[in-house]
Amino acid sequence: MSFPVERLPSSSKGDEIASLMRFEIISGRLKKGDVVSENSLAKTYHASRSPAREALRILQAEGLLRLERLGAVVVGLTEKDMEEINDVRFLIESFVMKECAKNANDSLYAYLRYTLENMRISAINNDFVEFSIQDITFHEAIIEASNHKRILHVWKGIKNIVVTALLIATEKRMMERDQIDNLIKKHSDIIDAMKDGDAQKIEDALKIHFVDTRKTVFESIFTNQSMTE
Template identity: 25%
Template sequence: MSVVDEAYEGVRSMLIAGHFKPGDKLREPDLATTLGVSRTPLREALRSLQAEGLVTLAGRGAVVTRMSAEGVYDLYQYRAVLEGFTAEQAAQRNRDGELSPSQISSLWAREKAVENASTDSSRVESNLALHQYVAELSGNSSAIEALSRVWAQISVSSAMNLTSGSWRGEMHEQHRTIVEAIEAGNPDHAFTAGRAHVRTAAEVFRRLAT
């Protein structure tokens, strides 16, 4: 991994983890010291993050993207289609015998990790890991890349944790429905469940944001 890549991954990880809020100024000297890199590769990393929609370059640094509630809601709608597709493809691959029993076991383990998470941070982390694994099981690299960008944009620009609160029980139930559909090799059911799950999250976001 190059120094530029290290700087990119370092800043991106901090953004997604919520170390900075939308509208916060990221100062190059501070970031360079934190990451242990010089400012030249850091600037290149910030340019890549700007292209990804996570920051806007401003003087000697960058500003964390601030998106309107409607803009974030639109991202959720786009994500719903993508996640419906990846769940569908994962189920199709399982029906075709392309997924192993150990992969299905790993899928269930990730679902249980979300249910058993005891803190907000661990719940957010395990929830993303589950969604990422469903995408991985789809075997579609284009969808995986698109979702990686959308997940990051939503995390950075909304600064809102949707894994807690009154809909947590419904979230777990929807996760189980998605996993069951993949395990059963039912692509249609998996698509519907995957899309519906993210659409529900979109409505939860809209309710909390207004």
């Protein structure tokens, strides 16, 4: 499996290279300490040095590598890194869900139900890429509906790593249909809690979902990384 750049919104060549490299790093194919250069990236991805340089800067900003005089050194993604990303996600998503619940936005709930239906269709078709895209769309729709500029900025800073980790984990989940059905139900429970407007129910529903997702992501990523060492 490689990162499905063709299934995501149009982006620059630098973004595409960054997406492919990010997947290589998080999946463990590129290991901590590996060195890559602009020239090697340009050759591998059939690009000029400019987008290769852009990709390296993007990944440095995400903390996945560091730029040195002789090239870019892979830093990788540790379990602590992923824990911190999960903490940030829970903090911002629990907040925006509670804020959106106060406004009783029927159009938002209708859109969230629509994404759930797309997730079900993707599961039937065993399309883990589309399932992952719809999963992210669900969460991002709530964040955007909060109309909170600073939270949206924080989300964009971690989104690419979250998407990549989710793709790896969802491919594994697709092997067990019960897990997928359970995941869809947890998203439905979040909608129900938001419609009830009960802050504690929202937090509980999100926490249950995150605990389950954390388990699958950690098993998929860090078990896979250890196998490639």
